[in-house]
Amino acid sequence: MRKEKSVLSINIKINNADAYVGQDVTLTGWVQKRIDKGRLQFVHLRDGTGVMQCVVFKKNLPEDQFDAARHITLESAVSISGALRAEERAPGGFELDANAFAVISRAEDPYPLAPKRDGGEHGSDFLLNNRHLWLRDPRQTAILRTRATLVGAIRNWLDDQGFVLVDTPIITPAAAEGTTNLFATEYFEEPAYLAQTGQLYSEATIGAFGRVYCFGPTFRAEKSDTRRHAMEFWMVEPEMAFTELDENMEVIEQFVSHCVQTVLRERAADLAALERDTTRLQNVLPPFPRIHYDDAVKLLHANGYPDFPWGEDFGAPHEDAISAQFDKPVFVHHYPRGVKAFYMQPDPERPDTVLACDLIAPEGYGEIVGGSQRMHDYQTLLDAIDAHKLPQEAYEWYLDLRKYGAQPHSGFGMGLERVLMWLCGLPHIREALPFPRLYRRFYP
RNA sequence: UCCUGCGUAGCUCAAUCGGCAGAGCAACCGGCUGUUAACCGGUUGGUUCCUAGUUCGAGUCUAGGCGCAGGAGCCA
Incomplete structure (x- = not known):
């Protein structure tokens, strides 16, 4: 019955x-x-x-x-x-x-992960070794649901604004920027590398579509051992033809605001479960404050770093000191040429600076977006490749783009996990990826 | 890669001056018809990270190694 x-x-x-x-x-x-x-x-x-x-x-x-x-x-x-x-x-x-x-x-017992008690929590080493089971924890599912919503917000906004998703290769023949360490692999008998960025390829695809983006995993083989670094992470990289620095920053602030507001709206219950105080996130609406690198240095001089030298890149403590002065994400633009990538367009009025902008998140979450206007003149780019001692033959196709319909163009990259950390209030990037690849850790 | 700290039960941690290896939680057995991190009684559970050394005696001291964490650098 x-x-x-x-x-x-x-x-x-x-x-x-x-x-x-x-x-x-x-x-x-x-x-x-x-x-x-x-x-x-x-x-x-x-x-x-x-x-x-x-x-x-x-x-x-x-x-x-x-x-x-x-x-x-x-x-x-x-x-x-x-x-x-x-x-x-x-x-x-x-x-x-x-x-x-x-x-x-029937599950075997004991189940390795104990329910939370006042008798003790688990340590991060144990949890990461059991990531395949830790994922079932309510906190982890709240984070990963938020990640999925963030990915959707990113794609929807770009699609609606006329950007075309054009995938860029993960297996690449040479160092895109030359400086960072890449994961080496083999393409049959030839050396090959896992991509650290799709940007250079997107500079090619804008010639076909005008506005494009690529969105996928990127790889860095640097021995960075911090709460903000994973060896494999996701980055969205929009690229826009006929676009200069100011418009680039306008797009970034619209884009980031949309992502934040969408997550606040659709993941309110998950953010509450994470005990995230969202009052400052509600503020994230255009326009964002913009400060020139020169003024950022002055700001540092007045706020705890009197000896910071013009010409150096900011470290984590400097970023925090700058962002602490604002209640929204803040742009720093016109960085010194020496600290930025070879392809960035120098400011014609200040050739010691480039038309670059970084977006620094509030609450100590650091840089979440890096963008710039790219060199569009053939000779300028060729000189830059020489100056950085990069192999010209590897960049022939990239130089070729400057011969056929070159125009001022700009783009940016946004680190998905960095943004997710900020939105969810995560203390470490390890919780922002389902199966994080960290320095000396890629199991399971 | 550098600086600092830590490695003890499945997990989180105690162990006084160098002197018998402990607790809470989990698990297992039993009790309870309204629990929310249940509660009560009982049971099981140890290569004290590894190697060598000092000592009558080492979880504790010394040296080297390995692992982990936090910070820095680099970056997104």
Whole structure:
């Protein structure tokens, strides 16, 4: 008889529970928590869309099924059927009165990750070694859902603004910027490298589409061992023909604001679960403050770094000192030529500076966007390649672009994980990637 | 790569002056029909990171190594 009941019950997802109150339903998922009250068992079932408290009374189901529920292990895969009803005392506002309990796969015990207690937390080393299981934690799912929403916001805005997604290669023949260490691999018998940027290729595709972007993983083989660095990370790189520095900054502030506001709107519950104070994020609307590098240096002189020399790049403490003066992301533009990439266009009025802009996030999250106007004159670019002692033959195709319809053009790169850290208030980049590749760590 | 700190039960951590290896949580067994980090009783659980040294005796001291964390540099 009970069998007939569960056959008739409807398979539903927990986030649709409100539509099935009063009906007999079946849930499948993983046991997140069990509270043993003897003849009464509270089983908290997670199905990927939410968590449902299931009430298992001994008298409401066959004895073998009750015993199975009473001894079920954490993270076992189970199917639970019963009547769904609204219940104030239950965590999500709904509760399932179980009349059938089936074990699909019993998890081994003990489950390696303990529920949070005042007796102690897990350390980051242990958690990262168990990343394949740590991902099930409510905090981690909130972060990764937010990441997915952020990716969607990025793509939607660019698509709506007429940017065309044009993918750039991950396997590349030579160092794009020459300076950074690349992951080396092999293309049959020839040396090859994993891309650290798609930008140079996007400078080619703007000749076909005008406005483009590439969005995918990028790779840096630098031995950077900090909370802000991963060896494999995602970067979105829009590129625009017939566009100079000021317009580039306008696009960036519109774009970043849209991303922030979309996440605030669509992921409010997840940000609340992360205990993120979003008051300062609400402020992130155009225009953003813009300061010239010269003025940024003066600002540092007046705020704790009196000896900072003109001509050097900012380190993390300097970025923090600058961003602390503003309640929004702040642009620093016109950097000294010596600290920026070879392809950036010098300012004709200040040839010791380039038409570059970095966007520094508030609250100590550092640089999230780096952009610039690119050299469009053939000879200027050739001289720059020579000055940086880069192999000209590797850049022939890039130089070629300056021969056929060259024009002032600009673009920028935004680090997905850096932005996600800022939005979610994460202390370390390791939580911003599903399977982070960190210095000396790429398992699992 | 540099600076600083830390490696003890599955996890998070104690262990006085160099003198018997401990707790909480998890797990397991039992009790409880309203728990939300349940509660109560009981049980199990150790290569004290590795190697060498000092000592009657080393988790503790010394040297080297390995691992991890935080910060810096580099960058997004």
